[in-house]
Amino acid sequence: MGHYxxxxxxxxxxxxxxSPLVLVVGTFTSVSLDPPLVGFLPDRRSASWGAIEQxxxxxxxxxxxxxxxxxxxxxxxxxKFAGVDYxxxxxxxxxxxxxxxxxxxxxxxxQDAGDHVFVLGAVEEMAVRREGNPMLFLRGKxxxxxxxx
Numbered sequence: 001m002g003h004y005x006x007x008x009x010x011x012x013x014x015x016x017x018x019s020p021l022v023l024v025v026g027t028f029t030s031v032s033l034d035p036p037l038v039g040f041l042p043d044r045r046s047a048s049w050g051a052i053e054q055x056x057x058x059x060x061x062x063x064x065x066x067x068x069x070x071x072x073x074x075x076x077x078x079x080k081f082a083g084v085d086y087x088x089x090x091x092x093x094x095x096x097x098x099x100x101x102x103x104x105x106x107x108x109x110x111q112d113a114g115d116h117v118f119v120l121g122a123v124e125e126m127a128v129r130r131e132g133n134p135m136l137f138l139r140g141k142x143x144x145x146x147x148x149x
Contacts, residue, residue, distance in 0.1 A: 022048065068142050
């Protein structure tokens with residue numbers, strides 16, 4: 001499956017104590033336009049996903065190809081938000097500065113999917129934050145999209 005490119009997104013939320021939560025995924029997808037639904041597939045053992053699931057809501061932050069350093073930090077260990085610029089939306093969800101698109105959701109369902117779970121999100125709000133080249137992940141490396149036509 002490493003030969004199939006995927007987009008890269010940071011799934012964010014806020015813990016009960018007010019601290020920001022984040023999980024970087026390469027499995028984000030649009031599911032339905034009517035009603036608007038999106039989905040992603042975190043590893044069922046992910047502590048970050050477990051914390052986000054408890055909140056019942058999340059924001060998808062679609063990363064640009066120029067945000068590799070941010071992606072690495074958010075996917076790492078320790079204080080993932082140290083020095084990271086973000087703002088809280090009207091719904092209280094962290095929206096990362098510089099991302100291409102944000103989508104705020106409530107968790108509609110979580111289904112078993114082998115060693116992962118499939119998270120279905122009901123879209124509450126969506127905004128294009130800037131135009132740009134999306135970050136892609138292919139064969140263990142990050143990159144961008146190059147149009148051929």
